[in-house]
Amino acid sequence: MPTCKECKHITPSPTGDPSKGICIQARSKLPETQKTSMAIRGKMILKNTDACECFEKGESWKDIKELI
Numbered sequence: 743m744p745t746c747k748e749c750k751h752i753t754p755s756p757t758g759d760p761s762k763g764i765c766i767q768a769r770s771k772l773p774e775t776q777k778t779s780m781a782i783r784g785k786m787i788l789k790n791t792d793a794c795e796c797f798e799k800g801e802s803w804k805d806i807k808e809l810i
């Protein structure tokens with residue numbers, strides 16, 4: 743069974759708890775009136791949690807600053 747660790751997530755701070763992260767895989771569609779069509783729901787995860795139905799194998803980012 744894959745875990746959140748193998749899915750798309752961010753570890754917000756290198757000095758924080760390395761067993762926790764933020765899920766960036768679960769996206770939601772926004773209403774037509776918004777400029778962007780998708781939003782990423784940031785959800786706190788424990789990396790050793792069993793993967794959910796949104797699992798998608800991917801990279802993790804060590805620091806959120808790399809995405810900005």
Ligand code: SF4
Binds near residue numbers: 745746750765767787
């Ligand atoms: S398995 Fe689910 S909760 Fe975990 S990081 Fe992936 S999409 Fe998020």
